[in-house]
Amino acid sequence: MSKDDLIDVLVIGGGINGTGIARDLAGRSLSVILCEKDDLAEGTSSRSGKLVHGGLRYLEYYEFRLVREALIEREVLLNAASHIIWPMRFVLPHSPEDRPAWLVRLGLFLYDHLGGRKRLPGTRTLDLKRDPEGAPILDKYTKGFEYSDCWVDDARLVVLNAVGAAEMGAEILPRTACISARRDGETWTAELKSETTGETRTIRARCIVNAAGPWVNDIVGRVAGRNSRRNVRLVKGSHIIVRKFWEGPQAYLVQNNDKRVIFINPYEGDKALIGTTDIAFDGRAEDATAEESEIEYLMAAVNRYFKEKLRREDILETFSGVRPLFDDGQGNPSAVTRDYSFDLDEDGGAPMLNVYGGKITTFRELAEHAAGKIGKFFPKMGKDWTAETPMPGGEIENADFISFLERMRSAYPWMPRDLIKHYGRLYGTRMDRIVASAISLDKLGRHFGGKLYEAEVRYLVNHEWAMSAEDILWRRTKQRLHLTEAEQAAFAGWFDRTFPRKYGIPTERQAAMASHL
Template structure:
């Protein structure tokens, strides 16, 4: 797919003078504001927005990101949580997308081994689905479309002898095993934001962009916080990374210099839902199941005690992507398809948690939502002050998308600056201070295990279950969380099991957490293990103590 499409009038001469352009936007401009408060205003705090903010800030541009809710509050915390090439996309001849995603797998796995790790997938062979020769060809391509250093190749296994065969029905005798990776998607977003802030970006959560007026030299925007207070911002360029709301931003918030339409594309909003059930199998492989409708679902080990099953592909009904919820028909579908393979049926009554996300896919008039491309497109518009809109994308390719977006912003601003994120660690990902330098071909999951051992050696007083959880969540930044603590008592009272006040203070001060949901369902998945009363205790603590960096209470 072509990566960029520029406005047809990109090089058109702008005849208005600077004073005339500023007059057009006078209703949004602050008389006391600097000529430009930032170089780039990014609207949207999902994986694409935070990834772009990190990349731009690392190149030295002044960046301000605003997100109307919490970071990763919607699509970016509702994925299947995989770093993968997308094996099924080969059937749709999306070779470029698959290759790009496969190239990114090991780059990402090495950048943050605490929140991403390799995972082996088992595909039981069902002769009534795809023939074995077709699967072998697909896996051969999957193994060789991009270079691998740490991920082992695919192979055929006898499920009557392999550990992954035990939970399956006896008719599944042969299977195929291949490699991909797992990611804590919401933490990936937060760590990008943390890194962006460390490089100079300003990140504002629960801050909505309610107006953005374009002129010949920049953008004048109004940002509104959770308490209703407004802030006027002047930016040289705007990046529209609003995900499912990207088209709505162009149609209802951004105002052009002239009467031209800023929205030239339509999004197709596709809901993907997942269910979580008590652990169905005890080994550490994941499954990919072929369904009679030619779709696939995954069954993945989740949070030690659970199994994650998903996803669906259903056209979103309604105008509010934030209101997407799983339907009973989706629960039945996921349970029935999983039960085609597992010897112990998965029943709707087993479901302990569900979540749904909305994929903002470019509308290609395809009748099948699962066939719509997951590739991204960056649309630049320089008819006046630069505007870059991000369409589509998948979590595996977020770093490359951000790199391409930063390149394009630099081109539009006339200030090309070199990329830097390929090979760079995400926040907490550099474990060398704990385990020493490692070989480039070292497995990231092995490095993490050495790191956990180092944490427990340095902090022998730390409960071993808690030590592992904190190591997973924060990586090398665990030192910032623990600070001078020398005993469990130094972590403060436990607000809920395995969750102490020191961690809540850290999440409030360093990771923009404002509510119980921010902590229990995005910064962690502790909500799965807590009772409703315990979850309420965490939310009550956050409501008493939470505030934004500017001291504005969270809502």
């Protein structure tokens, strides 16, 4: 796409909403450019609780429609991407001091039935003194419930949406900020500045979709010089990562003294992800970090229920994300709706659609609704299509990941089972693009520790816009959690030597971009 081309839609924001919208619109035969000022999913979309769920606690705020739609989407996404989304059972120990058992059971009954559950098992009652799921729980908690939801690799969900969009013709520009956008009659003239090259590019677009998340109003005001009728409410959620301290694949959901619930989930095999907090935030979203008070809050919630007590030195990592929620006037951050809202600005010419709120579970539905909002400006736009179409790598028969893994073990008998699972989980049916014609581990190139081999790194540079060691270790693979500090440093040195940055972009990535265009 040349610099002088007029395109249909410029999408601003490379999180889950922006990449989901770009994929949806590109699949309707619209010409699309997506720009993101940082790496894909670097903000909120890689700092979530990593769940595709209906939001059990939202029932308490009478968000029945939101919960129902999210539960329906849970099934859609599980079918579309069973490699990065999979079922998980959640154990909820009951504390009589908080919600009464009948209320919890009623909520779980609604949760089982609101969304037309098909693939996931329903709720069951547990005797925590007898059932193995109760083994790590303090003896004073004797009753519990177990229900189903789904886990998701959030950052990979974002990247796969971007990959899908690019394969349908969209141009994906990470580390490229939209620094100005001005209406020029029936089109927008936008200035895009590359962080890596310092160069500025001018494009014209018939429509702008502003999916900048926490920065949505910054794009409206500072970049586009417009006013919005909507407000965004920033709420910070922090998580801690510790070593897994219980047996079994189940997760736990505990009620804290303030009525909030905390998830304690298996993570990356031998670790646990614990969160989240809900704190009103009015700083710069990119500066959000977990405060000591939040860490203590999460530890206290765990220690209230579990025999093994967490200590501060048990914390391996922390991360914080700022959720851009639609401001519905609620004072309590936990009560602010997780629904989404659109503001269509078409006064004086070309339209600008601003996206407020949302959650990772409903991104596909949000993208579909966004397409509907701008449909009148593109009468030849294609129909809805994403509900029945697998995500890249998700073309797995009957969405049966276990059977798929068995086939991969037969196809690659020389590969360790844990490495096959790693490639299968991250890339699904596309793992053969990494393994290629390799017939032994040494053919995958240099081993950097954990499950990270050179072949995977080169694939991520060439096909998934990875431009730094952090992109690889954190957002694309999570191998940072499995490499020692020395191994991480060695990998970073190798990466910088192997992919020298001509104009700030790895030269191998430049060649791949040129061949794509």
